[in-house]
Amino acid sequence: MAKWHKAVAEDGFQKTFRFAHRRKEIAIFRLEDGIFATDNSCSHEYSPLCEGMIVDGDVYCPKHGSRFDIRTGAVKDFPATRPVKTYEVKVEDGFVWVKA
Numbered sequence: 679m680a681k682w683h684k685a686v687a688e689d690g691f692q693k694t695f696r697f698a699h700r701r702k703e704i705a706i707f708r709l710e711d712g713i714f715a716t717d718n719s720c721s722h723e724y725s726p727l728c729e730g731m732i733v734d735g736d737v738y739c740p741k742h743g744s745r746f747d748i749r750t751g752a753v754k755d756f757p758a759t760r761p762v763k764t765y766e767v768k769v770e771d772g773f774v775w776v777k778a
C-alpha cells in the first residue's frame with residue numbers, strides 16, 4: 679500500500695527534483711499551478727524525465743523527445759507509446775510529500 683514520503687523542502691528546488699525512493703526514482707515537477715510527480719524513467723528507454731525540457735505542462739524526454747503530460751503521465755508524442763506513472767503530491771509543513 680502506498681504511503682506518504684517526505685521528498686524535498688518546498689523551496690529546495692526550482693523546476694524539477696529527482697526523488698529516490700527504494701529502488702525507483704520519482705521526478706517532481708513544479709508547474710505554474712502546483713507540484714506534480716511522475717516516474718523519472720521514460721517509458722521508452724528509461725531516460726530521466728527530470729532532465730527533460732518542460733513546456734506548457736509537458737516534459738520532453740531528453741533522449742528521443744517523447745512528450746508526456748506531467749499531470750496525467752499520458753504520452754503526447756512518439757517514440758514512447760506507454761504512459762508514465764503519476765503520484766499524488768501534497769505540500770505540508772514546508773515539504774513536498776509524495777505518495778508511493
Ligand code: FES
Nearest residue numbers: 720722723739742
Ligand atoms: S528514452 Fe525517452 S523517448 Fe526514448
